Amino acid sequence: MQITAAIVRERSAPFIIDKLELCDPRPDEVIVRVVASGMCQTDLHGRDGYFASPYPAVYGHEGAGVVHAIGSAVCSLARGDHVVMSFPWCGTCPNCQQHRYCYCVQGRRLKMHGTRADGSTLISENGAPVYSAFFQQSSFGTYALTQERYAVKVRKDAPLEALGPLACSGQTGAGAVLNAMQPQPGDSLAIFGVGAVGLSALMAAKIAGCNPIIAVDVHRHRLALARELGATHTIDHTGRDKVVDEARAAAAPASCSVAPLQAPMLRSKCRFCSRAELSAVSFRVKACQRNLSPGSSISSSLANFRSTR
Ligand SMILES: [Zn+2]
Numbered sequence: 370m371q372i373t374a375a376i377v378r379e380r381s382a383p384f385i386i387d388k389l390e391l392c393d394p395r396p397d398e399v400i401v402r403v404v405a406s407g408m409c410q411t412d413l414h415g416r417d418g419y420f421a422s423p424y425p426a427v428y429g430h431e432g433a434g435v436v437h438a439i440g441s442a443v444c445s446l447a448r449g450d451h452v453v454m455s456f457p458w459c460g461t462c463p464n465c466q467q468h469r470y471c472y473c474v475q476g477r478r479l480k481m482h483g484t485r486a487d488g489s490t491l492i493s494e495n496g497a498p499v500y501s502a503f504f505q506q507s508s509f510g511t512y513a514l515t516q517e518r519y520a521v522k523v524r525k526d527a528p529l530e531a532l533g534p535l536a537c538s539g540q541t542g543a544g545a546v547l548n549a550m551q552p553q554p555g556d557s558l559a560i561f562g563v564g565a566v567g568l569s570a571l572m573a574a575k576i577a578g579c580n581p582i583i584a585v586d587v588h589r590h591r592l593a594l595a596r597e598l599g600a601t602h603t604i605d606h607t608g609r610d611k612v613v614d615e616a617r618a619a620a621a622p623a624s625c626s627v628a629p630l631q632a633p634m635l636r637s638k639c640r641f642c643s644r645a646e647l648s649a650v651s652f653r654v655k656a657c658q659r660n661l662s663p664g665s666s667i668s669s670s671l672a673n674f675r676s677t678r
């Protein structure tokens with residue numbers, strides 16, 4: 370079927386809105402009429418050549434919409450269902466076998482190589498392949514094709530135009546708190562960087578009953594929103610070099626869990642931070658991502674964290 374999509378024709382080229390061809394769904398696939406898609410830094414990283422996907426390419430990995438067509442074997446979705454398209458996983462690697470889909474060994478390839486697992490593309494232009502299947506969805510189009518298992522059905526009275534980021538920042542931030550860190554009511558939590566990921570973590574911390582909840586950022590409008598969403602303390606990081614100490618003081622007498630959730634924000638703060646603070650922060654990120662128990666000691670460095678994130 371013909372679709373209209375935002376295509377990037379070469380590395381770092383602009384997004385161009387054009388007519389393209391979307392293939393028919395396979396038995397386990399669905400076509401979604403995209404109502405809205407978030408755009409995040411990962412899409413721009415794709416455009417700028419950070420990943421293995423060739424060009425031309427269509428990005429978009431936070432799509433929400435209405436099921437338009439289903440493959441012959443699809444049984445959990447029907448035409449007209451409202452869905453959010455989430456991240457892909459292989460289903461057969463050791464981590465998927467343990468239902469730890471976000472740690473799928475094939476995850477990076479399925480998200481960022483621009484094709485299905487078998488190397489086929491979803492979109493074409495005048496018969497030539499367009500590298501799509503970004504996060505197995507490429508939602509920057511009027512219609513997107515994904516597998517049934519990556520499309521999460523949502524209530525029809527939920528605002529589809531606002532749900533796309535649940536597929537990325539929403540579940541990243543909330544999942545880090547609720548699934549990986551699993552704080553108890555009354556635990557303290559400090560969140561470094563309250564963009565979309567950090568604010569999702571903050572709202573999850575509020576639901577979990579954390580108190581105090583300390584938001585740290587360099588943007589005052591973000592800190593104001595953080596307070597509106599449940600932060601009990603906010604710290605403007607700008608020009609300050611003892612922020613971790615300040616967060617710990619705010620949490621006293623409770624012990625303070627430091628939960629930095631946005632590496633890009635951390636990197637942008639390096640000029641404000643001492644080396645010791647950044648090291649402490651990087652350890653907790655690894656502990657959080659690897660789902661280790663609180664207080665686990667990991668020998669690492671920020672450089673190592675960056676390369677393994
Ligand atoms: Zn897997």
Ligand SMILES: [Zn+2]
Nearest residue numbers: 409411537538
């Ligand atoms: Zn994203």
